[in-house]
Amino acid sequence: MEVSTSSCRPGGFVVVKSISLIPLTPETHGRDSAGRQNVPRKFSSRFFVGPENCLLDVVWNAVTERTSRYNPVVLYGPSGVGKSHFVGALARRFRDHHPDSKTLLIGGEDFARVYASAVELDSISDLRNKYHNADFFGLDGLESLAHKPAALLELLYTLDSLRQQGRWVFITANSSPVQLQWLTGGLRSRLIGGLTVPVSTLSDSTRSAVIDDMLRERIPGAARQQVEVSLRNGGRLDQGWRTVPDLRLALQQLLDGLASPARGDQPIPERQSSSTPAKQATVREITKSVARYFRLKQSELTGPSRRQGIVHARNVAIYLSRRMTDTSYEKIGLHFGGRDHTTVLHAFQRIASLLADDAKTQQAIRELTEELCET
Numbered sequence: 001m002e003v004s005t006s007s008c009r010p011g012g013f014v015v016v017k018s019i020s021l022i023p024l025t026p027e028t029h030g031r032d033s034a035g036r037q038n039v040p041r042k043f044s045s046r047f048f049v050g051p052e053n054c055l056l057d058v059v060w061n062a063v064t065e066r067t068s069r070y071n072p073v074v075l076y077g078p079s080g081v082g083k084s085h086f087v088g089a090l091a092r093r094f095r096d097h098h099p100d101s102k103t104l105l106i107g108g109e110d111f112a113r114v115y116a117s118a119v120e121l122d123s124i125s126d127l128r129n130k131y132h133n134a135d136f137f138g139l140d141g142l143e144s145l146a147h148k149p150a151a152l153l154e155l156l157y158t159l160d161s162l163r164q165q166g167r168w169v170f171i172t173a174n175s176s177p178v179q180l181q182w183l184t185g186g187l188r189s190r191l192i193g194g195l196t197v198p199v200s201t202l203s204d205s206t207r208s209a210v211i212d213d214m215l216r217e218r219i220p221g222a223a224r225q226q227v228e229v230s231l232r233n234g235g236r237l238d239q240g241w242r243t244v245p246d247l248r249l250a251l252q253q254l255l256d257g258l259a260s261p262a263r264g265d266q267p268i269p270e271r272q273s274s275s276t277p278a279k280q281a282t283v284r285e286i287t288k289s290v291a292r293y294f295r296l297k298q299s300e301l302t303g304p305s306r307r308q309g310i311v312h313a314r315n316v317a318i319y320l321s322r323r324m325t326d327t328s329y330e331k332i333g334l335h336f337g338g339r340d341h342t343t344v345l346h347a348f349q350r351i352a353s354l355l356a357d358d359a360k361t362q363q364a365i366r367e368l369t370e371e372l373c374e375t
Contacts, residue, residue, distance in 0.1 A: 050206030072169035077199035080243035108144025
């Protein structure tokens with residue numbers, strides 16, 4: 001059944017009068033479904049559940065039970081709202097209450113890749129034995145299975161097995177299963193037959209609480225007032241920032257700007273606004289300039305190479321593409337070799353982190369920004 005947050009009132013599931021805080025442990029905070037680091041641990045080690053997402057409280061409390069009352073649970077919403085972090089925290093909470101349990105978290109791309117490998121190696125039975133015996137199964141990124149009918153069919157088999165056993169199944173997606181036209185009829189019916197929960201961007205009250213929490217964690221009390229004035233009166237965190245990753249990045253950029261004069265550095269220009277008369281650079285122009293700056297080929301920046309120097313230059317290009325254009329993380333990822341939202345976000349955050357104390361990165365961003373603003 002699909003339930004909106006309007007059901008969170010007397011007579012419904014739950015009444016939320018305040019914001020709930022869910023701890024993100026070192027195991028879950030800052031890691032993706034494959035265990036790779038993707039979020040700097042600089043701001044906020046808690047997941048904020050406001051009234052706009054009150055059904056998450058229902059799921060959080062229910063997961064302490066050994067068997068699932070909702071099967072499966074589908075969490076859907078735009079990138080950056082915290083679906084992956086929440087599922088990771090749920091897995092930790094389930095293990096805390098059931099230490100002997102078997103939990104499995106896997107990304108959609110990894111699910112398809114592992115399945116294809118099992119077919120090639122004729123080890124499907126081993127794979128199913130692993131998946132079908134999980135007490136807690138989480139698939140992060142259903143959209144990664146779009147137009148992969150074999151992997152979707154295998155997911156259907158997995159869901160049926162786990163549902164019959166009353167196991168917990170969590171799936172995240174960027175849209176409601178009803179809206180995913182590429183889903184097979186059988187899989188869609190299984191998904192909407194459980195509990196589908198929309199995960200929304202931050203409301204005003206939750207957004208304010210997140211900002212307060214970030215300031216308490218990062219800023220000493222004596223300096224906090226100056227930062228708060230810049231944040232709330234200077235328009236540096238305008239109302240368009242509605243996800244924790246965007247707030248985190250905006251705050252880091254603000255702190256970089258406040259710290260730069262003290263070090264004798266020049267502040268790094270902000271993203272071009274619509275009122276700025278200067279020509280706005282394109283992602284292609286940025287890629288060309290970054291490749292020339294680091295003496296690389298453009299194809300190396302958009303290709304699969306993991307060589308350290310290429311990865312750093314690629315991260316710089318991604319950072320500038322996000323700062324100087326209105327291009328989304330998804331479209332930037334497509335330009336740089338079809339990389340996913342999480343990878344692009346990590347690249348951006350990596351450069352934002354280096355800008356705090358790495359002189360070479362500061363110089364590169366400054367010189368590239370000046371060059372691109374003049375072209």
